[in-house]
Amino acid sequence: MYTDIHTDFILEPIYTILIKGINACNSLPFGIGSYPMSEYYLQSVFINMTGALEQKMKCICWQIATDDYQYRYEFLRSKNYGECSSYTDKNNVYKDLIDAIKRKKRTFSLKAIWDDYDIPEKKMNSERETWQEDEKKKRLDKINNILKSEKNRGKILSLEEKEKMRAGILNKPYSESKFLRHIEESKGTWAFRDRLKEIHITLAQSIFTKWRVRDYLNFQNNYINDFQSINVTPSETELLKGSLVDMYEQVVYKQRNRIAHNTLSYQQNLPDLSDLADKNYYKHNYFYRFVMLVVLDDVFIRLYKKYIQ
Template sequence: MSHNNFILSPLSTILNDVTTASLGAGSGIETFPLCDYVMQSVFLKLTGAQEQKMKCIRWALASDDYEYRHNKLNKRDFGDCSTYKDKESIYKDLVTQIIKIGKSDFNDNFIDKQKILNQTIDTIRDCFVGTNLYVWAENSFLDYKKISPKIDISHFARNKTNLLTGIAIEIYTDHLYRHRNRIAHNTLSYQQNLPTLRVLESETQIYENYFLYFYLLILIDNVFIDLYKKYLETLEEFPS
């Protein structure tokens, strides 16, 4: 698969794959212990695929713009693309290149944010409702439905420098990214610092939710897919 095809391929296919793969397990009470294993697996696949996609976008930009390549390589301004800072840096780079090539500026119609938001909501609903993963984690899904409306079009791609804003950043940095590290480095297997009852009672504990993590990762993915399409169209329209 070429870089362009990979970048433009929605990560939601990973969610479709896991719901299909787990169908045969059923949804009886004896299958409930599988839930966390399955959720961890798909979460790691999603975060890993998104990190690779970020690297591919950066490589594509560097292949098309030698000045960009020189600056990035000299500064060694690249990480593992897992942190919010890394993703926002690539977002800024991609938007900057589109503006530079197309001699335009960022505006409210730069990408169709309402379409992206609706598409993300539909993806999570279509992937999980009616599946055994929904049965296994129904309470979490209901919590997700309460929280997700708090993230609207004002919380992403608001300008040419901020990928996310407000509650979306908080969920990514304080919950999603921390959980990604716990799972990726398997710290849950040896750390004894389990959350206290006070932590479990806190208002922010509701954000520890796989469906919410999937929602935010797919939202970010959809933003980058739309931006990269715009980048390719701009390259074609304004060849150097």
């Protein structure tokens, strides 16, 4: 029974909390009259999402401990993930889940969590053309390197020999298996970008954009560079990469603590002047926070599906 309860909860996307929060505001007027209550609504949606994700982390650990007695011993004896709210805690749960999957299936590869992502035929054809162009450039580079190597050895190829070599390299059929490996390795990035577009459309149609006009414009103008221009797919040891780790800690985790512990009311726990002057301070808004939480949740859902298969 508890397995079913845990599984249903873990597999329920916290994106639905965001949708429900937006829908709850639909009856409010878009004018200035609703602005005073905006922070309460945004905080409520945000803290509901962070709380749900933290509880999912605990449920995942409890479920692994139920299935694996050795993990249960280690979890109860030496693992301390607290509220599972910090990046370090979430990353530890992430690695535990991957290890648990590998104990069931040693050949598990992280890219397998994107297997269910369907690529439209049009996108597949476009990607094939792009990939073949890249392969052609590599072949041309190979030809140039061969010519340079032969020249350095003091051997000058005749025009006929050059043409024969070029034809042999350029006319070789492209490897279908290599192309399919490229597709498999790219699925995670494409799935993430599609999800990002979906979240953006949802937020763009919400009253949140009226309450936080400048924040939304900053998000709209920069989210592609901040998320899509980097390798966003996780590795087997790191849930997030590069600047996204700092973004989570500074933008999501600190705000989570301010709200959850109500530190704004008695500690004046506000960003200092150096934070306000930072060039990346525009990310400190609820649009970035919502996206980050949904993205993390998606990864854990996909991993957990592999665990219970």
